[in-house]
Amino acid sequence: xxxxxxxxxxxxxxxxxxxxxxxxxxxxxxxxxxxxxxxxxxxxxxxxxxxxxxxxxxxxxxxxxxxxxxxxxxxxxxxxxxxxxxxxxxxxxxxxxxxxxxxxxxxxxxxxxxxxxxxxxxxxxxxxxxxxxxxxxxxx
Amino acid sequence: xxxxxxxxxxxxxxxxxxxxxxxxxxxxxxxxxxxxxxxxxxxxxxxxxxxxxxxxxxxxxxxxxxxxxxxxxxxxxxxxxxxxxxxxxxxxxxxxxxxxxxxxxxxxxxxxxxxxxxxxxxxxxxxxxxxxxxxxxxxxxxxxxxxxxxxxxxxxxxxxxxxxxxxxxxxxxxxxxxxxxxxxxxxxxxx
Numbered sequence: 177x178x179x180x181x182x183x184x185x186x187x188x189x190x191x192x193x194x195x196x197x198x199x200x201x202x203x204x205x206x207x208x209x210x211x212x213x214x215x216x217x218x219x220x221x222x223x224x225x226x227x228x229x230x231x232x233x234x235x236x237x238x239x240x241x242x243x244x245x246x247x248x249x250x251x252x253x254x255x256x257x258x259x260x261x262x263x264x265x266x267x268x269x270x271x272x273x274x275x276x277x278x279x280x281x282x283x284x285x286x287x288x289x290x291x292x293x294x295x296x297x298x299x300x301x302x303x304x305x306x307x308x309x310x311x312x313x314x315x316x
Numbered sequence: 317x318x319x320x321x322x323x324x325x326x327x328x329x330x331x332x333x334x335x336x337x338x339x340x341x342x343x344x345x346x347x348x349x350x351x352x353x354x355x356x357x358x359x360x361x362x363x364x365x366x367x368x369x370x371x372x373x374x375x376x377x378x379x380x381x382x383x384x385x386x387x388x389x390x391x392x393x394x395x396x397x398x399x400x401x402x403x404x405x406x407x408x409x410x411x412x413x414x415x416x417x418x419x420x421x422x423x424x425x426x427x428x429x430x431x432x433x434x435x436x437x438x439x440x441x442x443x444x445x446x447x448x449x450x451x452x453x454x455x456x457x458x459x460x461x462x463x464x465x466x467x468x469x470x471x472x473x474x475x476x477x478x479x480x481x482x483x484x485x486x487x488x489x490x491x492x493x494x495x496x497x498x499x500x501x502x503x504x505x506x507x
Contacts, residue, residue, distance in 0.1 A: 191496040195467075195474075195489070219500065222445040223468050225429050229446050230469045234352035237361055 185212045194220065326388055339379070343372055346389060349470065350396050356465050357400045359454065367403055371396045386479040393470070393480040397462055404458060445503055452502035456495055463488050464495040 185193075185205060192198045193206065193216050206213050300307070322345070350371050355364035374395050375382075382391055429442060453464055462481060466472045474492075478485045 187497055187500055188493060190500075191493050194496060195492060218445075219503075222442065222449060222503065225442050226446050226449045227469050227471070229429060229450075230356050230465075231352060234355050235348070237355055237364075238348065238351055240361070 184209065185216075190216055190219065194223065339372075339376055342375075342388065346392050347372070349389065350392055353393065353396055353465060353470055354400055356453075356469055357461065358403060363403055367396060367399045370399050374399075386476070390472070390476050390479045393466065393472070393476075394482070397480055400462070401458065448502050448504075449499055452499045453495075455502075456498055459483075460491045460495040460498070463491045464499070467492055 189202050351368045354367040466477045474485050474488050477488045
């Protein structure tokens with residue numbers, strides 16, 4: 177049995193007040209004791225502020241989550257709509273690179289070398305193995 | 317006014333034979349509450365969203381078996397409590413939870429404290445107390461945290477909490493007493 181002669185309320189008794197089910201003598205004590213009343217009011221106020229803060233924070237987080245979730249959707253749709261253009265651009269770059277590589281560097285060098293060789297072969301009147309003999313003939 | 321509108325909608329949902337038909341209204345009405353409770357319990361945005369979605373999915377699947385021995389809100393909270401419990405027992409989640417507890421705490425105290433003519437000192441003290449309650453709540457054992465949040469964030473009474481958690485009313489009260497003691501100890505007599 178609790179003794180009403182206690183100087184101040186114990187934490188459990190304050191908790192009973194917080195939960196809204198205090199014994200009648202606790203309620204009486206609160207009326208008479210400003211220290212306990214102040215302590216209870218401060219604790220109540222802190223719990224009330226805690227509720228407000230958690231609710232506000234939760235709303236903010238929900239808003240932030242919505243923003244985060246809507247962003248990837250936008251970028252996905254942007255990628256989807258530009259996918260074809262990107263593929264075409266890539267193909268064009270490949271074709272251009274191939275033209276530059278084959279047309280600009282390799283082909284003229286190898287072709288001119290080949291053509292020179294052909295010219296040399298065609299301009300010969302005798303096979304290359306007989307060329308020294310031909311020189312002798314001319315000198316005579 | 318808002319309360320009567322809420323209970324009216326709840327009554328409409330209850331009286332409807334096919335709860336599924338009113339499911340969208342139910343989600344609109346209770347989603348913020350379920351999400352808030354999940355977020356405050358798990359303190360992880362992704363986990364809270366997952367739990368909220370799972371909660372309504374399970375509610376949809378089990379809507380025909382809703383026994384109506386408690387309110388729709390309590391029934392949804394019951395599902396949420398079970399999902400949160402399962403989620404918090406997940407080893408990977410426990411690891412990240414421990415990591416978060418040792419890292420910089422979430423700054424909730426910056427939100428929602430109205431000035432209301434308080435002096436800067438009082439406001440600063442109140443923010444400090446809210447931060448202390450938040451930290452203390454995060455360190456409470458699972459059941460104590462659940463009943464604490466249901467009581468002091470969701471404003472549910474002991475009977476509703478008992479229904480949502482599957483505990484007896486006396487057990488809920490015991491957990492609440494312990495939670496309040498831990499919170500007051502964390503406040504260190506500032507309250």
